[in-house]
Structures are given as structure tokens and as C-alpha cells.
Amino acid sequence: MLTQRLANIVFAILVIVACAxxxxxxxxxxxxxxxxxxxxxxRFFPQLLLGFTALCAxxxxxxxxxxxxxxxxxxxxxxxxxxxxxxLLALAAAVVGYVVWLNFGYVVMALISGPLLCLAMGVRNxxxxxxxxxxAVGVYLVxxxxxxxxx
Amino acid sequence: MFDVAAVGxxxxxxxxxxxxxxxxxxxxxxxxxxxxxxxxxxxxxxxALPFTFYMEAVPSLILLLAIYNAAxxxxxxxxxxxxxxxTGAAIATVxxxxxxxxxxxxxxxxxxxxxxxxxxxxxxxxxLTFIAPxxxxxxxxxxxxxxxxxxxxxxxxxxxxxxxxxFKGLLVGGLGIFLTTWGLDELNGAERxxxxxxxxxxxxxxxxxxxxxxxxxxxxxxxEKALKRIEFxxxxxxxxxxxxxxxxxxxxxLARSSLLGTIIGIIPGEGAAVGAFFAYSEEKRRSKEPEKxxxxxxxxxxxxxxxxxxxxxxxxVPTLTLGVPGSPAAAVLLGAFLIQGLAxxxxxxxxxxxxxxxxFLGLFLINIxxxxxxxxxxRFAAMLIKVPMTVIVPTVLLLSFTGIYAVSNSLFxxxxxxxxxxLGYVVRxxxxxxxxxxxxxxxxxxxxxxxRQSITIADGSTAEFFNTPIGLGIYAALALTILWGPIxxxxxxxxxxxxxxx
Numbered sequence: 026m027l028t029q030r031l032a033n034i035v036f037a038i039l040v041i042v043a044c045a046x047x048x049x050x051x052x053x054x055x056x057x058x059x060x061x062x063x064x065x066x067x068r069f070f071p072q073l074l075l076g077f078t079a080l081c082a083x084x085x086x087x088x089x090x091x092x093x094x095x096x097x098x099x100x101x102x103x104x105x106x107x108x109x110x111x112x113l114l115a116l117a118a119a120v121v122g123y124v125v126w127l128n129f130g131y132v133v134m135a136l137i138s139g140p141l142l143c144l145a146m147g148v149r150n151x152x153x154x155x156x157x158x159x160x161a162v163g164v165y166l167v168x169x170x171x172x173x174x175x176x
Numbered sequence: 177m178f179d180v181a182a183v184g185x186x187x188x189x190x191x192x193x194x195x196x197x198x199x200x201x202x203x204x205x206x207x208x209x210x211x212x213x214x215x216x217x218x219x220x221x222x223x224a225l226p227f228t229f230y231m232e233a234v235p236s237l238i239l240l241l242a243i244y245n246a247a248x249x250x251x252x253x254x255x256x257x258x259x260x261x262x263t264g265a266a267i268a269t270v271x272x273x274x275x276x277x278x279x280x281x282x283x284x285x286x287x288x289x290x291x292x293x294x295x296x297x298x299x300x301x302x303x304l305t306f307i308a309p310x311x312x313x314x315x316x317x318x319x320x321x322x323x324x325x326x327x328x329x330x331x332x333x334x335x336x337x338x339x340x341x342x343f344k345g346l347l348v349g350g351l352g353i354f355l356t357t358w359g360l361d362e363l364n365g366a367e368r369x370x371x372x373x374x375x376x377x378x379x380x381x382x383x384x385x386x387x388x389x390x391x392x393x394x395x396x397x398x399x400e401k402a403l404k405r406i407e408f409x410x411x412x413x414x415x416x417x418x419x420x421x422x423x424x425x426x427x428x429x430l431a432r433s434s435l436l437g438t439i440i441g442i443i444p445g446e447g448a449a450v451g452a453f454f455a456y457s458e459e460k461r462r463s464k465e466p467e468k469x470x471x472x473x474x475x476x477x478x479x480x481x482x483x484x485x486x487x488x489x490x491x492x493v494p495t496l497t498l499g500v501p502g503s504p505a506a507a508v509l510l511g512a513f514l515i516q517g518l519a520x521x522x523x524x525x526x527x528x529x530x531x532x533x534x535x536f537l538g539l540f541l542i543n544i545x546x547x548x549x550x551x552x553x554x555r556f557a558a559m560l561i562k563v564p565m566t567v568i569v570p571t572v573l574l575l576s577f578t579g580i581y582a583v584s585n586s587l588f589x590x591x592x593x594x595x596x597x598x599l600g601y602v603v604r605x606x607x608x609x610x611x612x613x614x615x616x617x618x619x620x621x622x623x624x625x626x627x628r629q630s631i632t633i634a635d636g637s638t639a640e641f642f643n644t645p646i647g648l649g650i651y652a653a654l655a656l657t658i659l660w661g662p663i664x665x666x667x668x669x670x671x672x673x674x675x676x677x678x
Contacts, residue, residue: 029606029607032605032606033606033607036602036606040347040351047354047369050369051368051369054361054366054367054368055366055367056361056364056365056366065628065631065632067361067363067364067366067368068368069628070357070624070627070628071354071357071368071369074350074353074354074357075354077346077350078347078350078351078354081343081344081346081347081350082347084343085341085343085344085347088341088343100607102605102606103400103605104400108400108401109400111399111400111401112396112397112399112400112601112605114399115395115396115399115400115569116396116598116601119392119395119396119573119594119597120594122573122577123577123590123591123594126577126587126590127587131578131581134577135574135578138570138573138574138577139570139571139574140570142399142569142570142573143566143570145399146399146565146566146569148566153564153566153567156567157566157567157570157571160567160570160571160574161570161571161574164571164574164575164578165578168578168579168582172226172227172230172582173230174578174581174582175585176578176581
């Protein structure tokens, strides 16, 4: 199983790399026309924060890499492989739902995202699928009929 | 101090039938969402936000405040009945509440938590009513340096209480603030991290970001534990409101916990969970029989429940007067103000006192009605504990998606919601708290503007930068907050050393 130590080390490195990337992007910020000379440059605050965030990430990295503990020694990110599977599949189902909405519209997304999430969670009881679909229809009706939203 | 005409308008606003219906609906919804484990007040408010888009300011804010108040109380019902806190604020209630329930005294435990919640809520509303207008009068004189000090104070405090690792808190706090720098620079029009899309000209939208951070990340975490069934004995769910004799015995506890909760609520960033824990440990520390805490005693229920509801009024003090959220739930509530075109801050008291008084009066009424609704609804509402996560997860996700789309008519915002949810999920799985992330995101624009203006005003002089008595007072309070723990530990160790070493 993925340990907190390894996951936090990878996350801290990713944060540092992202901070460096965004700091370089910030170098290219250009103020519009006459406003360009007013006050501090636009890149000042983002770069200040990126430096601060990278510094914190470096400390977190050091804590996990050198001592290997930060109050969560020996712990794993997921309690079991089944939990990891359910969480990550649910995440994938949510993303798929959004992509379906972008390409096929709201109704298709509303009809498939619920059952997809149930599948991701390993639901076998057909009643649950039925209840989820009924609730999805309820959400659709509340927004379209009661609130007048065009979905 | 009070604008009589505005108070009159507030009464008229509040007793409008539609507002009253929403108030009752809000209490019921808050109870339901609070009871469901994992779905706390920020999520409850976030899910209701899209519905307020279609309402006037007063009914919409009353609905959300009713949800906020009732959700904090609702968390105690599942904490007592099944030993699973419905909200973080009810974690401290589990120890004595569930122990009492297992002894067959569930009705008594529920009654104590209801009475404590209402008393704490009412005391904090009184404090809010008197403190907020005065603070607004002071805050109207605040300049960039004072707002910078307040924002730094709020952020540091929330980072300090958010988790064991300070640097992890600072990291996500910095990340939250950084994300607010995306979009057009308000001061000079520069495009920052827009990546060529006009959707980002106004930056990352607040409401989808907060709903994603709270609701979507919680849904994903809930999906992991979806198959665990909750069983409980429903025989002792009839609420028994404590009599005057019991309340009189607990009056010191009620008074202390109410004030502690209110004060902790006022401190920017501190939430109901901190208030509840603080009050619980304070009562345990003062008790002549501290060993009885955790075995099912009334004091162990009254202290956290009174304090957590008292944080509601307290959290609204900085939110309404300074625009600095007093808790993660108040951060989401700020989104509701923005949807209504209102900018919380000192000027709002001058411009729309009627709205402010409507909220104060509304909070009074919410707490009083919570007593009656709580008495009758708990038994039925508690049945919701059995609703499986496999039903809650898809429904909450669909509600979040649809709600965000309904507010903005933008699929881009739904994408922001999802991205924020994934970010929230990842950081929570890695042991980070999302409170600094959300508070940082709300405070980011205030911080940037006040810092840049302060530097310009200071014109290179460090002395001028800190030449603000109010700001210095806030920095001193911050230093005291940070150093208080180590200093008191040091003093106690010295005292203990002297006692042992005559």
C-alpha cells in the first residue's frame, strides 16, 4: 500500500516543481498601458507566495525524507486496497460524468453518473441503483420545474 | 447605536411568510444534513447556495443561517445515537453522549445537547448583536495595513489549529492564496495565469471552488467507506428536555461554554470543532471529578454542544464586519453574500443595516424554533442515519454539479468544482487540512490588495509599514496566540519543578 511518507514526498516535489513553473510564467506578466508603471508589478504577489509555498513544501519534504515521520509514521494513504479502489474509481466516475455532460448533455450525465458511482463503490443491490436514479430525476425536476434552470 | 427604522424593516423582512417558511425549511435541512455523517455545515451551506440565487437577500441568508445553525446541532444526534459524529463539531460530544445513550439515557443526552445548543446559540447572537455594529464602526476606519494584519492573523490562526504539522498547514494556506492571483490584476490589468481563456479573466470562481473543496472531496472520501452499514438502537430517541434544576446545576458550564464558543468563533478561521473541544477540556480541567468525563455525564455533553453552537454567532462577527470568515462554514456563507451582490464588511452596516438586523433577529428566531422543531423532528430525523453512503454519494455529487451550473450557466465552473474537489481529496488523503486552503482562498484578494497598498504607502520605510496602532495590536495578539501555549507549558513545568524540588 502507498505510504503517507512516499505520497507526501511525491506531493512535496510536485508542489516545488509547480511553484517553479508558475514563477517562470509570472515573469511574463505585462500590465496594460499607462497602468504599467503604477505600484508594484503584477508578478510580485504570486512570486512571493510561490516562494513561500515552495519553502513550506521543501520543509515538508525534508521532514518526510530525512526523519520519515510527521505524526503519521507507518500510516498508509488508504486503509485497504478495496478502499483505494472505491475512492479512485469514484473519482474516475465523477470525471467521466463531467466529460459526458460536455459531450452528450446534462440528462445523459444525470442518468449515468449515479449508476457509475454505485458501480465504483461496488454496489450490488439493484434497489440502490433504482433509488439513485429516482433521486437524479428528482434533482432534475427541482432545478428545471421549480427553479427554472435550463439544463 | 441602533437604527430604529432599519430594525422595523428587519422585522417586516423577517416575518414575511416566504422567509418564515424558508427558516423552518432551513432548520429541517440543516438537521438532516448535520445528522448524515461527513456532511457538515460548510457542505450543507454549499449545497443550498445555488437555490439562493433565485431569492432576495434576506430570505436567502436566513435559509443559509438556519441550515448552518441546525447542521451544527444535527451533528450531535448521530454522535449520541451511533457514536459517529455527523459533523466535526460533534466529535467531543461522542464521548459522553454515546456513553449515555448506551446506558439507555439517550433521550436525556439528546435533550441536554438540544438545550445546550440553543442556549449557546442565543448567547452568541446577543454578543453578535452588540459587538458587530461597534466593531463595524471601528473597522470603517481600517486601512490596508489593518486589513493586512487581520488577514495574516486569520490565516496564521487557522493554520495553527488545522493540524499537527505547521508547515503542511502553511503550504495549503499558501496554495489557497496563490490560486486567487489567477485572472486579471485588479490594480493594473495584467493577465495572470489566464492560459488564453476568457473564463479565467475574473479568476477562479469562489463558489465552485469552495463547494468543490468541501462537498466533492467529502463525496469522494465517503465513496471509499460506502459499504459500511450503520445500525443503532432507536428505543431511546425521545428527547427529554432538562428541567430547571438540572439547568441550574449546569449554569456555570453553560455560561462558560457559551462565552468560550463565542470568543473562539470570533477568532478568524477557528471553527465549531475547536470551540467544542476547547469547552470540553476546560470543563474537564475545572471539574472536581475529571475521571468521570467520557463515562456519560451531562457536563460532557453540555460543554461541547453549547460551545459549538455559540461559535455560529461568534464566527459571524468578523465575517459581517470585516469580510474575514470566522470559520470554514462562514467562508462558504461569504459566497452567498457575493451571489446577492453584497460585500460583507464595515460599509455594509452603513449601506444595508436592515439586512444586518434581519440576520440578527433571524438568528434569535432560528435558535428558538430549533427547540420546538428539534423536539419533534429528532426521532424522525435520526432515522436518516441509516441512509447508506451509496445513495448519498451520487446524489450529493449530482446536486453539486447541477447547483453550480444553475448559478452560473457555465460548464467551466462545473469543471472548476470538479478540479477543486480532486485537489481537496488529494490534500485530505495526504493528511492536510482543507480549512487553511479554503480560508486562504477567501482571504487571498484582501491580502494581496492590502499588502500591495501597504507597501506603496510605506514607500520603502519599514517603520511606516508598521505605523498603525490597530495593526500593531493585532500583530501583538497574534504573537500572544502563538506563544501562549509554549509559555504556559514552560511556566507550568517551572512551577511543577518548584513543587517537587523544595
